[in-house]
Amino acid sequence: MGESLPSGAQHHSDALRKPVKTLRVKMALLGSSGVGKSSLAIRFSKDQFSSTSPTVGCAYFTRMVHLSDVTFRFEIWDTAGQEKYHSITPLYYRGAHAVLLVYDISKRETFVRAQVWLKELEKQYIAGSTVIWLVGNKADLDTDRQVSTREGQSLANERGLFFMETSALSGDQVSELLLAIAHRVNECIGEQQGGLSEWQEPTLVDLRHPGRFNPFGYCCKVGP
């Protein structure tokens, strides 16, 4: 079945059958407060939607993505959009392999804000080490749209970003986005020497409870 975004159970059996190399991909979500970063992150990790409170600091999620030849363990850093956390946000996105600049298509100022984030990112950006996506979220609010798809696409083209519109509410284009990111990361960074580090199963359990060892006991608690 080639590449997939497995649900929990499926993933276990797949991976058990064919243990492929698992690489860690650090992904950060940036953008204004209330554009749906956390909702996207929860979609990515659990494929659920729940309206969330403003994020405090940063929330961390994981998600396994299988491509044909490699498995990625996405470590998703969902940053808080509130201004009080801006000065510490670099702590969370530093060294990220993928960055999502998220805006709300029904709020123009969030689109403007995303461009400010882009400038900020470009200061630290090392070409070839990060793939940046511009993500117009809340595509379900098409009737209140303030930023056209074309506008988003042309900004992305201009600045060399990838672009997609999603709806965390309906789940529309969310898994497509994650798969697309995985492919891009694989193409752009995966090939490089030392681009991605391998994910090691924690060995702690093995030492303490040899009889109860379950290699997937951990990841199924943090993600699907």
Next chain:
Amino acid sequence: MERANHQEGEAQGVRICDPPSESNPPADTLATSLSLLGNHMFPDPVERLGSTTVSRDDPANSSDVTAEEPSVDAEPPSNQLMKLETEDTETSESQPVVSAQPADRGTEDAAADNDQNDSGEFVVAMLAKAKLEEQGIGVKGRSSPLLEAGTQESPTFTSHRDEDVTADSWRQHRKHVFVLSEAGKPIYSRYGSEEALSSTMGVMMALVSFVQSSDNIIRSVYSEEHTVVFLQKGPLVLVCVSSSRQSEQQLRGELMYVYYQIISMLTQASISRIFEHKKNYDLRRLLAGSEKILDGLLNLVDSDPSFLLAAVHCLPLASSLRDSLSQILQKAITPNLVFSILIAKNQLLTIVQEKTVIEDTRLEPADVHLLLNLIGASSAFQAGEIWTPICLPLFNPDCYFYAYISYLDPPDCTVCLLLLSTDKEAFYAVAECKRKIEEAMETQNSLSLIAKAQSYSVSQVGVSDLRHFMYKPFDVPDNYRQLTQFTSPEMEAPYGSEEEKMRLLDLYRYMHSRIHSTSRPLKLIYHVAERETLLAWVTSKFELYTCFSPLVTKACAITAITKLLRWIKKEEDRLFIRYPPKYSTTPNPSKSSRGGKSDQQDSTDNGFLSLL
């Protein structure tokens, strides 16, 4: 502050203190002009503008006071020496009327007098412009809060941001809290949006600066229905407008909590830095998204006695289970980890502390309250693992810790793990500690054991007539540096409803204010209220508040307390975290101890200068 100094018959007044010296504030001109302001700000149903004499017979209050026993003649239940102060009915703390501090007219000079009048007029003119008659805070007449308080409002966790601030319902809130900057910019209001209240807050700032201009500090304004308490902390001014009849001291304590919660998010150092650079900075930019946390705090302050007692309530747990949980936390460590805290149902299960850090300083209950509120007030922690900077203001107001917060039982989200590190890069290492903890708890089946833990019923004490109590033991030499804790049973019938709970808490607050009165502290109060009898007792070893059925006799109550103390002694291993365990994670002592160099560095790194 002295009760005896209060001039009878002055209905309105302002309490002012002069911190550097006890020199007296200018006499009645100031008091009078401010009481005029008071009237403008808090229009009363009865027009009393300018009148300084009003009958202060409050039937509810006086009946309440006369019901109180002037002395307790029974023997104290233990051999502890108990100093009993009798109370006279004339000096009830619950009297709503407090006047200005008496001034020595002799020191007043004519020039200052003129100044006062001028600025007084200016402020009055400003008030007129601000049309405060429409926006002020007023409440229709109410009787004694001890009988009625809390019936209007139960603590809910809904946002009141959209409220119409000109509506009567807005004025009738029991307790308003405002935060503003020294430039008079609104920062936070408990009810209603800050924008709509900017003129009201402007007036508050005018009051503050008016008093400040004569090298004084405004502390409180009393009107018949309201107590207005001011607290200035650095560039922030906090104001509480309360009809709850709590003591000024208690209200100021609550404002301190609000201040600390703001500090816990921004640090004191960055707040001062921001306002040093830009006096009229709009701090709401930085607090955006955190209003819920402040709202939650204020609801908790109203409904949870932990804040009043400045002590932490831990979930009763068999000591073997608590010990095993502590051991789990003790084993899952990584360098620079400072505190490991396990919380269930918003109460403390156990806390493990870094050895050298805790030798340096103790963890204050207020810091734990702020952490518990942060976790309880936001559902943000229910998704993913959180890594966030957080400041413990009483530990060190200028530095951040990094907190790892994660629920251990999704999707129920009742058991929460909180790991505090001084190293902002330590996320992965700390997250690994959580995996170890999770694994060990699974092995020991801890989660299902925790789920069974619950608060206890007062009936377990086996003392009839005893309806509720709060017991707070003090530090004794062998457990010095231990977190101050208290224990209290579930509030059960007749205190099952929110209204009744609040009424009992108000009674406790009243008892507490009498015990801790700055002018006349008491050791023991036996208070016959309308629907219950309360006994509060403070010794060198504990502070105790008890509530009995109304028909209890004094002798019965004393016997009951003896039994209660015996029961607590027997159960203390279950009711308290007896010996908070420690671990050692400091590879380099300077790294995690308070005010260490690396900490200071952190706070600079994370300052908000870049935003200006």
